[in-house]
Amino acid sequence: xxxxxxxxxxxxxxxxxxxxxxxxxxxxxxxxxxxxxxxxxxxxxxxxxxxxxxxxxxxxxxxxxxxxxxxxxxxxxxxxxxxxxxxxxxxxxxxxxxxxxxxxxxxxxxxxxxxxxxxxxxxxxxxxxxxxxxxxxxxxxxxxxxxxxxxxxxxxxxxxxxxxxxxxxxxxxxxxxxxxxxxxxxxxxxxxxxxxxxxxxxxxxxxxxxxxxxxxxxxxxxxxxxxxxxxxxxxxxxxxxxxxxxxxxxxxxxxxxxxxxxxxxxxxxxxxxxxxxxxxxxxxxxxxxxxxxxxxxxxxxxxxxxxxxxxxx
Numbered sequence: 001x002x003x004x005x006x007x008x009x010x011x012x013x014x015x016x017x018x019x020x021x022x023x024x025x026x027x028x029x030x031x032x033x034x035x036x037x038x039x040x041x042x043x044x045x046x047x048x049x050x051x052x053x054x055x056x057x058x059x060x061x062x063x064x065x066x067x068x069x070x071x072x073x074x075x076x077x078x079x080x081x082x083x084x085x086x087x088x089x090x091x092x093x094x095x096x097x098x099x100x101x102x103x104x105x106x107x108x109x110x111x112x113x114x115x116x117x118x119x120x121x122x123x124x125x126x127x128x129x130x131x132x133x134x135x136x137x138x139x140x141x142x143x144x145x146x147x148x149x150x151x152x153x154x155x156x157x158x159x160x161x162x163x164x165x166x167x168x169x170x171x172x173x174x175x176x177x178x179x180x181x182x183x184x185x186x187x188x189x190x191x192x193x194x195x196x197x198x199x200x201x202x203x204x205x206x207x208x209x210x211x212x213x214x215x216x217x218x219x220x221x222x223x224x225x226x227x228x229x230x231x232x233x234x235x236x237x238x239x240x241x242x243x244x245x246x247x248x249x250x251x252x253x254x255x256x257x258x259x260x261x262x263x264x265x266x267x268x269x270x271x272x273x274x275x276x277x278x279x280x281x282x283x284x285x286x287x288x289x290x291x292x293x294x295x296x297x298x299x300x301x302x303x304x305x306x307x308x309x310x311x312x313x
Contacts, residue, residue: 001059001102001226008033008057010042010091011064015171016106016164019219020061026292027223033057034041041085046061052094060095061222062088062144077136084140096157104226105148105161107141107234109211109275110134112163118276119240122163122233131272149232158230162222165238165277169215169296170303182212182297185249186304189258199261200253203268206246208264211238211276214291224287238277239289245270255297 007024011017012034024032033055040051042064065085088105095103112120113128130138172183178189185202190284192200221237228231229235243251249262282288291299 001223003028005029005032005058005101006031006033006056007059007061008055009061010034011062013037013169013171014063014065015169015173015215016218017061017063018171019169020063020222022216023219023223026172031045034249042090043083045086045090048090048094049097050181052098052100056098056100057095058101060091061098061106061226062089062103063106064091065106065141066084080134081136081140084137085143088140088144089147092144092151092159096151096155096159101158102158102226103148103157105144105159106222107145107161107163108137109163109165109219109236109277110138110272111142111145118274121274121278122236122237122281125234132273134268137277139245145234151161152232158233160225161234162218162225162231162237163234163277164218165211165213165236165275167213167215167218170194170299171307172215172300172303174304174307181210181245182248182252183300183304186256186257186301189253189256190301190304192260193256193258193278197260199263200258201263201265202245202249203265204245204270205264205266206249207243208245208270208272209242209274209276210248211240211242212248212293212296213238213289213295217289217291220290221282221287225285229285235281236277236279236287237282238279239293240277240279241293242274242276243293251294252297255294255301 009017009020012021017279032224041047112124114131116124145161151157151159173179174183174187218237
């Protein structure tokens with residue numbers, strides 16, 4: 001990307017989009033355009049087409065999505081599938097129609113089969129059944145990355161995709177029921193500490209293994225790939241390291257300073273047993289993550305404490 005290139009970051013107010021904007025600014029890219037949801041509803045095809053026809057961005061980072069944890073996904077399957085599929089198709093299609101030089105589509109590691117060989121390589125896509133709790137979201141994301149691939153094959157575009165593992169960091173969603181596991185734990189342990197609770201109950205049995213990537217590290221990879229990668233196959237974004245939910249829970253409690261008991265409720269769902277990405281492809285391109293998990297959790301907790309809207313989100 002040229003330093004003065006016109007760059008559109010879709011979803012710039014979200015955790016991923018805002019991190020991409022920070023990284024672009026850090027690297028000296030100044031000609032950024034963005035629209036809030038109120039200014040541009042990406043699920044409205046006519047509005048998206050008008051925006052692209054007027055602005056004609058040269059590069060697009062598609063980080064906009066409707067996201068949530070297990071509860072949110074299970075309770076709104078149809079909404080998650082519709083909103084995500086419609087918005088990504090609108091953006092990618094309008095980018096192509098208006099001569100966008102390069103687009104990067106942000107997906108999720110939930111696109112891979114529930115029982116995929118571990119660690120999961122990019123090539124295991126569509127080789128088995130998806131995890132049922134987020135199947136709708138995964139199908140939408142698979143459709144988006146496949147549409148990018150098909151445009152490349154049919155029209156010679158240069159559209160790429162990146163599949164992050166579990167993300168966390170500044171501007172995360174700390175909603176008590178609609179957030180992902182790490183921010184949910186930060187909020188729960190903080191409130192338990194403030195309220196002096198003797199114990200905190202966590203979902204499942206703590207056995208699932210998870211990998212976590214600090215969102216600013218992902219943003220660095222996104223800009224790196226935009227400048228250094230072209231291809232139909234997606235690129236995994238992760239650390240290549242994993243830990244159990246039980247270990248994560250204990251680490252969050254330590255960082256937050258909660259000293260009470262941690263109890264487990266095995267009647268609640270665990271989700272996918274294991275989700276570790278094979279990150280050898282990104283490594284071969286010359287990229288690796290920088291932020292270790294405990295350091296990242298400390299930064300996230302600071303963000304939580306300084307986020308006045310956390311209770312309403």
